[in-house]
Amino acid sequence: MGKNFTIFGDPVEHSISPKMHTFAIEGLKLDAVYTKTLLQEACKLRDEFINNFDGANVTVPHKEAAYQMCDEVRGIAKEIKAVNTLINENGNMIGYNTDAPGFLKSIKSFGKINNVLILGAGGTAKALAVIFQQNNIDITILNRSKNRLDFFTNLGIKTFSWDDFELASYDLVVNTTSAGLQDEQLPVNKDTMNAIFEKSKFAVDVIYNKKTPFLKLATKLGIPNKDGADMLLYQGVLAFDLFYDHTFEVNKITKYMKQSF
Ligand SMILES: NC(=O)c1ccc[n+]([C@@H]2O[C@H](COP(=O)([O-])OP(=O)(O)OC[C@H]3O[C@@H](n4cnc5c(N)ncnc54)[C@H](OP(=O)(O)O)[C@@H]3O)[C@@H](O)[C@H]2O)c1
The missing domain is CATH 3.40.50.10860 (Leucine Dehydrogenase, chain A, domain 1)
Known part of the structure; x- marks a missing residue:
């Protein structure tokens, strides 16, 4: 049958x-x-x-x-x-x-990734944080609000909201927010986004089928990037x-x- x-x-x-x-x-x-x-x-x-x-x-x-x-x-x-x-x-x-292992497979082409900045703290951010942690990848979360950060702090992950963000260097920055999905917004303000990209080697947006403002800026600054396809x-x-x-x-x-x- x-x-x-x-x-x-x-x-x-x-x-x-x-x-x-x-x-x-x-x-x-x-x-x-x-x-x-x-x-x-x-x-x-x-x-x-x-x-x-x-x-x-x-x-x-x-x-x-x-x-x-x-x-x-x-x-x-x-x-x-x-x-x-x-x-x-x-x-x-x-x-x-399979979202989390699917993401991990999708970034294999970037080579070894040791630390990641995740923008957003929703369902996708949780899935990525758990699998990064299991693969000994260092994680930082940056979310618009302080809501939803408990899940990550309970796992011992560094978390910031827009108010208290402290910039560091990252192998990879991932946009898991819905900014750019149905609008032309960046996931953080433009100055912060520029500063983050200056300190990042690679960028991924989990949104697919669209060149989001996040991906456009990454491309403009010469950061190798891919969408969520x-x-x-x-x-x-x-x-x-x-x-x-x-x-x-x-x-x-x-x-x-x-x-x-
Ligand atoms: N490629 C794939 O296979 C795949 C798989 C799953 C999901 N996705 C995509 O992933 C995205 C997120 O999905 P999700 O289920 O994780 O969403 P979610 O649980 O609703 O979380 C959304 C997150 O985005 C933040 N946010 C929303 N609008 C924002 C804005 N204008 N500026 C800054 N931050 C904003 C929220 O911040 P606050 O906490 O402050 O509200 C929250 O952290 C969607 O675009 C979805 O299509 C793709």
């Missing part, structure tokens, strides 16, 4: 996950479909999933609610406390997080690998998914 996969989100219309997974399904000649499911009420996620799907991805704003509903959470998702990938294992909802690709590759329990070569999955970009 064919397999059923979906992505749960609200909104979900913009998601390119169905396209990515469908390219892999077709490339590998599998009997499966991957759809989009608009889910407004998080409380319905578990029943919807268990009754209809073999595997799923979860996007904004349900990653934390999905984590709470899992029968079992595996791997780094336990520390991040958010899941983006679900597996239906004999009627049990098993949760994983590779992160998106690799979180999808790792999710697909879990959907099929590591049956296929990761390089092949990657090759097919890449064709959807």
